[in-house]
Amino acid sequence: MASLASKLGFLAVLLSLVATGIGERSDPEAYVTLLYGDEFLLGVRVLGKSIRDTGSEKDMVALVSDGVSDFAKDLLQADGWKVELISLLANPNQVRPKRFWGVYTKLKIFNMTRYKKVVYLDADTIVVKSIEDLFQCGRFCANLKHSERLNSGVMVVEPSATLFEDMMRQVNSLPSYTGGDQGFLNSYYADFPNAHLFVPNLSAEIRNSRPQPEMERLSTLYNADVGLYMLANKWMVDERELRVIHYTLGPLKPWDWWTAWLVKPVDVWQNVRQKLEESLPGTGGGRNPNDQLLVNILFALPICALLFCFYRNHLQTNSDLFCTFSRSSLCDYARRIYYEFKSSSGSPSYSGVGVASSSTFNSNQQVLVHFCRSYNII
Ligand SMILES: *[C@@H]1O[C@H](CO)[C@@H](O)[C@H](O)[C@H]1NC(C)=O
Ligand SMILES: *[C@@H]1O[C@H](CO)[C@@H](O)[C@H](O)[C@H]1NC(C)=O
Numbered sequence: 114m115a116s117l118a119s120k121l122g123f124l125a126v127l128l129s130l131v132a133t134g135i136g137e138r139s140d141p142e143a144y145v146t147l148l149y150g151d152e153f154l155l156g157v158r159v160l161g162k163s164i165r166d167t168g169s170e171k172d173m174v175a176l177v178s179d180g181v182s183d184f185a186k187d188l189l190q191a192d193g194w195k196v197e198l199i200s201l202l203a204n205p206n207q208v209r210p211k212r213f214w215g216v217y218t219k220l221k222i223f224n225m226t227r228y229k230k231v232v233y234l235d236a237d238t239i240v241v242k243s244i245e246d247l248f249q250c251g252r253f254c255a256n257l258k259h260s261e262r263l264n265s266g267v268m269v270v271e272p273s274a275t276l277f278e279d280m281m282r283q284v285n286s287l288p289s290y291t292g293g294d295q296g297f298l299n300s301y302y303a304d305f306p307n308a309h310l311f312v313p314n315l316s317a318e319i320r321n322s323r324p325q326p327e328m329e330r331l332s333t334l335y336n337a338d339v340g341l342y343m344l345a346n347k348w349m350v351d352e353r354e355l356r357v358i359h360y361t362l363g364p365l366k367p368w369d370w371w372t373a374w375l376v377k378p379v380d381v382w383q384n385v386r387q388k389l390e391e392s393l394p395g396t397g398g399g400r401n402p403n404d405q406l407l408v409n410i411l412f413a414l415p416i417c418a419l420l421f422c423f424y425r426n427h428l429q430t431n432s433d434l435f436c437t438f439s440r441s442s443l444c445d446y447a448r449r450i451y452y453e454f455k456s457s458s459g460s461p462s463y464s465g466v467g468v469a470s471s472s473t474f475n476s477n478q479q480v481l482v483h484f485c486r487s488y489n490i491i
Contacts, residue, residue, distance in 0.1 A: 141229040142248050143172035145222055146236050149201075149215055150180035154188070155368045155399050156236035159386050161192050166385065167243040174225070178218065184403070191392035205285045209292025216293040217284065222270055224277040235266040237360040237367070239382050244335060244356050246313035251326040253302060254311055256336035261306040265295040266359050267336040269329075302328060339365070339378050346377075358382070368399075 144164055148157055161173055175194040177186060178201050186196050202217040222233050232247045234240070247254070247269050254269035280301060289296030299305070311329040333341070334354050338361040342348055348355060358378055365372045367382035391397030395405065 140170075140172045143174050143195075143225075143228045143231050144169070145174045145176065145225065145231045145233045147219055147222075147233075148175055148177045148181050148185070148189075148236060149218075150178075151182050151185050153236040153366075153368075154181075154185045155386065155401075156366070157189060157194070158192055158389055158399060159367075159382060160234060160236060160239060161189070161194055162389055163240040163385050165193065167240055167245075169243065169245055171245075172228075174231075176218075176221065178215065188393050188396060191396075192390075193392075202284075204293065206289055206292045209289075213291075213293040216295075217297065219265060219294040220277070220280055220284075220297070222268075223272055223280060224274065225270075225272040226274055228272055231270050231272060233265075233268045233270060234357065235359065238266060238336075239358050239360075239367075239385060240356065241358060241381060242354070242356045247331075247335065249313065249315070249320070250311050250331070251329040253327065254329045254331050255298075255305070256331040256333060257306060258336075258338070262290075262299055263295070263302065263305045264336055264338075264359075265298055266338075266361070267331065267357055269331075304328070305330070338362075339376050342378050343376065348378075 146157055146160060148154065157175055161175075164173060173194050175189050175196050176199045177189075177196055178199055190196050199218060199221055201215040202220060204214055204217050206213075219233075222231055225231055230248050232244065250269040252271040255263040255265065256267060258264040280297075283301065284297065287297055287300040290299060305328055308328040308330045309326065311331055333350050334356045336357055336359050337348065337350060337355055338359040340361055341350075343362075358381060360367050360376075360379070360382065362376070365376055367373075367376075367379045368386075372379050373383060386399040389397060389399045393402075395402035
């Protein structure tokens, strides 16, 4: 009996050990993005949904800085992101665009040492086809743009404390052609343009028979920017093989409503946005409950104003200046005709047109107002 109890006790201990082991085990690979403020929140939500839509179950980590609201953090968490607070890394460059004050923070992905490999994606990218093969890429992979510059919008990184510390040592001495992280990385990986192209799905045999490359170059399919589309009004790569779309163009971000009919690939982004789940109340389809109230007010305001004016006019109280203005535009045309008619038969008094209020109406204007009223113009 005693032996059975001890066996059971042993089993329980064993089970609990296994359970904690499973509980703590984290995927050694993760997708990572960065958020500096709420402006790109919707971008990150859509990116996350697009990753999950490709069937990936890997960790998704959002590194967020001080500027991000609690609401945004809760929402990302509800969407399935692991939200991690980070402090900003100061930008050492004196000459740089103002919006670049915190971009060196991106280098912190090289310090995410609890992961063996991370695929970093900017918040203005979207995954349209599985990119799980990227986790096979070498120690550092990125895509070349502007001829021989690497673009830091999509990167595969093997985090390492040594590497990160080495970068931090050189942050103040290496030049940055952009004044930001991308320029720094181009200096740090100065030999990058000579890197070989990453070939996905190489057989394990070939992969293991060669030393792991320090750097590999990603095909445009993994970082296709909309600028590329706009040059020829079509993707200049095989569209069916497209993996990641990057909405690089400065003011044309897909979450700004006016971009939809300027840049066609925005449709792809909007389709994912519309399917966003309601992970917090009122957030389905990418809506923000705070914004929604403002939108409703802005929508209702002109209608209320119009109703108010009609109401006042029906009560024959036309002393309200605001209503006079809206009425004046309606009646302006009629007045003009009236005065033109008058000027051909007598001397016109044109001074009060447009801003007349009832107390200063002369007899001609009274006639005009009656004209407007009788035809329901005001
Ligand atoms: C880098 O990571 C280590 C270990 O997680 C941490 O202690 C350190 O503060 C990190 N460095 C920076 C600059 O974030
Ligand atoms: C690599 O293999 C995966 C899984 O079979 C597949 O989804 C992916 O499309 C392949 N990548 C390429 C570039 O063929």
